[in-house]
Amino acid sequence: MTLPTGLQFSKEHEWVKLEGDTATIxxxxxxxxxxxxxxxxxxxxxxxxxxxxxxxxxxESVKAVSDLYTPIGGEVTEINTHLDxxxxxxxxxxxxxxWLFKVKVTDASQTANLLxxxxxxxxxxx
Amino acid sequence: xxATEELKKTALYDAHVALGARLVPFGGFAMPVQxxxxxxxxxxxxxxxGLFDLSHMxxxxxxxxxxxxxxxxxxxxAVATMKPWQARYNIFCNExxxxxxxxxxYRLEGDEWMLVVNASNxxxxxxxxxxxxxxxxxxxSHHGKAALIAIQGPASVAMLQPHxxxxxxxxxxxxxxxxxxxxxxALIARxxxxxxxxxxxxxxxxxxxxxxxxxxxxxxxEGLIPCGLGARDVLRLEAGMPLYGHELTAEIGPxxxxxxxxxxxxxxxxxxxxxxxxxxxxxxxxRIVGLKMDGKVPAREGYAxxxxxxxxxxxxxxxxxxxxxxxxxxxxLVEKSAATxxxxxxxxxxxxxxGATVVALPFYKRA
Numbered sequence: 001m002t003l004p005t006g007l008q009f010s011k012e013h014e015w016v017k018l019e020g021d022t023a024t025i026x027x028x029x030x031x032x033x034x035x036x037x038x039x040x041x042x043x044x045x046x047x048x049x050x051x052x053x054x055x056x057x058x059x060e061s062v063k064a065v066s067d068l069y070t071p072i073g074g075e076v077t078e079i080n081t082h083l084d085x086x087x088x089x090x091x092x093x094x095x096x097x098x099w100l101f102k103v104k105v106t107d108a109s110q111t112a113n114l115l116x117x118x119x120x121x122x123x124x125x126x
Numbered sequence: 127x128x129a130t131e132e133l134k135k136t137a138l139y140d141a142h143v144a145l146g147a148r149l150v151p152f153g154g155f156a157m158p159v160q161x162x163x164x165x166x167x168x169x170x171x172x173x174x175x176g177l178f179d180l181s182h183m184x185x186x187x188x189x190x191x192x193x194x195x196x197x198x199x200x201x202x203x204a205v206a207t208m209k210p211w212q213a214r215y216n217i218f219c220n221e222x223x224x225x226x227x228x229x230x231x232y233r234l235e236g237d238e239w240m241l242v243v244n245a246s247n248x249x250x251x252x253x254x255x256x257x258x259x260x261x262x263x264x265x266x267s268h269h270g271k272a273a274l275i276a277i278q279g280p281a282s283v284a285m286l287q288p289h290x291x292x293x294x295x296x297x298x299x300x301x302x303x304x305x306x307x308x309x310x311x312a313l314i315a316r317x318x319x320x321x322x323x324x325x326x327x328x329x330x331x332x333x334x335x336x337x338x339x340x341x342x343x344x345x346x347x348e349g350l351i352p353c354g355l356g357a358r359d360v361l362r363l364e365a366g367m368p369l370y371g372h373e374l375t376a377e378i379g380p381x382x383x384x385x386x387x388x389x390x391x392x393x394x395x396x397x398x399x400x401x402x403x404x405x406x407x408x409x410x411x412x413r414i415v416g417l418k419m420d421g422k423v424p425a426r427e428g429y430a431x432x433x434x435x436x437x438x439x440x441x442x443x444x445x446x447x448x449x450x451x452x453x454x455x456x457x458x459l460v461e462k463s464a465a466t467x468x469x470x471x472x473x474x475x476x477x478x479x480x481g482a483t484v485v486a487l488p489f490y491k492r493a
Contacts (some may be wrong), residue, residue, distance in 0.1 A: 036148075036160060036163060036164055036356070037163050037164050037165045039424060039446040039452075040422055040423060040424055040446075042423075042476075058476070060424050061164075062164045062165065062356060062360060062445060062446060063159070063164065063356050063359070063445075065424075065426060084422065
C-alpha cells in the first residue's frame with residue numbers, strides 16, 4: 001500500500017495533512033483495516049480545543065469501540081458530518097472522503113512529533 | 127493477550143491462514159474472527175450461505191444404558207424423551223439456578239449420544255460431567271480432535287446436497303443423520319446458530335480441510351464464503367439466541383434469559399430445579415430483554431440502563447443489525463418493572479443517555 005504524499009502520521013495510526021494552519025485529520029488505511037467494518041464515528045465538537053495525542057472521540061466497528069486520538073493540537077474548525085450517515089466511508093477511502101475533522105493549528109512545531117511516510121510504513125510493516 | 131503460537135489450532139487452521147483470516151484467541155483456540163469483513167459475511171449468510179469452522183466447540187460422546195436418566199438429572203430440558211437422531215437444546219444449571227453452559231444433545235444410534243458444549247466452557251463442562259459420573263455412563267472427549275463445519279444460509283440445502291448421500295430436504299430441523307460428505311463419513315445435523323436454515327457437519331479432523339476446500343471451491347461462484355466468529359455473533363444476536371457469558375452466565379440462568387421454553391419442571395429432580403421453579407412462580411426476577419436503540423450510537427456490553435432516571439439494569443450484548451436496516455440492537459438484563467414490551471429506557475454511553483425501546487425477541491426471523 002502506497003501512502004499518499006504530503007501526509008504525516010502518528011503511532012496511533014492517524015494521518016495529518018497540514019495546509020497553512022489548517023490540519024485535516026483521519027485514520028490510515030492500515031487502521032481502518034484493523035478495525036473492520038466501521039459503524040459509528042464520534043468526533044469532537046466544532047470549536048473544541050484539542051491537545052496533541054489527546055483522546056477526542058471514538059470509532060466503533062461492528063465488534064469493538066476504539067478511542068480516537070488527535071495527532072495534532074488546536075481548535076476544531078470542521079468535522080466530516082457525512083460520516084454520520086455513511087461511516088463506511090472511512091473503510092472505503094480513509095485518506096479521502098473518510099477524513100474525520102479539521103483543526104486550526106496553534107503550534108506547528110508539534111509536527112516534529114509525527115512520523116513521515118517512510119517511518120510510518122516501517123511501523124506498520126513490523 | 128495470549129500469543130497465537132500458544133493457542134490450540136483447529137484442523138482447519140492452515141485453511142484459515144491461506145484464506146487470509148484474522149485469527150483471534152477464542153476458547154483456547156486461534157479462531158477466525160473474520161475473513162473478508164463481518165458485514166459481507168453476514169450478508170452472505172442471510173441471502174446465500176456461509177461456511178463456519180466450529181471445531182473449537184467441545185464434542186463429547188456419552189455412552190451407556192443410563193445416559194438419558196443421568197443427563198436428565200443435570201439439565202433443564204428433557205433428554206430421555208428424545209427420539210433417535212433428534213437434536214435438542216439444553217442447559218446445565220448450577221445449584222443457584224445459574225447456567226454452567228448451554229448445549230445441544232444429539233441422540234445417535236443405540237445408547238450413544240453426542241453433547242456439544244461451548245468452547246469457552248469445554249474444560250469446565252468436562253470436569254462437571256466427570257464429577258457427576260454415574261454407573262452406566264461412559265464419557266469420551268473429542269474436543270480439539272474432531273472437526274465441526276457449519277454451512278448456514280438459505281442456499282444451504284442446494285449447495286450441500288450434491289456432496290451428500292442422503293436427502294437433506296427430508297431432514298427435519300433439529301434432527302441429524304449419518305452420511306458421507308464427498309465420501310467422508312460425517313454426522314450431519316440440521317442445527318445452527320444464525321437464524322437461518324443450515325447444517326452442521328461433524329467430521330474427523332483429518333478430513334475436515336478436504337470438505338472445507340471442496341465446498342468453497344464448488345460453491346464460491348454461487349456466493350458461499352467463509353465466515354468468522356464476528357459475523358456469527360451478529361447473526362445469533364439478531365436471531366435472539368443467547369450467548370454464554372452474555373445472556374446466560376453462572377448468575378443469569380435460563381428463566382432470566384428467556385429460555386423457559388426449554389425448562390421441563392415436570393422432570394422430577396435436576397440441579398437448579400428448585401430455584402428455577404421458584405423464579406417461574408414468583409415472576410419477580412430480573413430478565414433479558416431486547417432493545418432497539420433510537421440513534422446511531424451502538425450499545426455495548428456493560429453499559430448502564432435507566433428508566434426515568436433510575437438504574438434498572440445493564441447491556442449484555444449489542445451490535446449494529448444489518449438485517450434490520452442497520453439500526454442498533456442490544457440485549458439487556460433489567461428489572462421486571464422495565465421489561466414490558468414498548469417500555470422506554472435510556473442507555474448510558476460515555477456519560478450521555480440515549481433512548482431505547484424494549485422489543486420482542488428475536489429481532490430477526492427468517493421468512
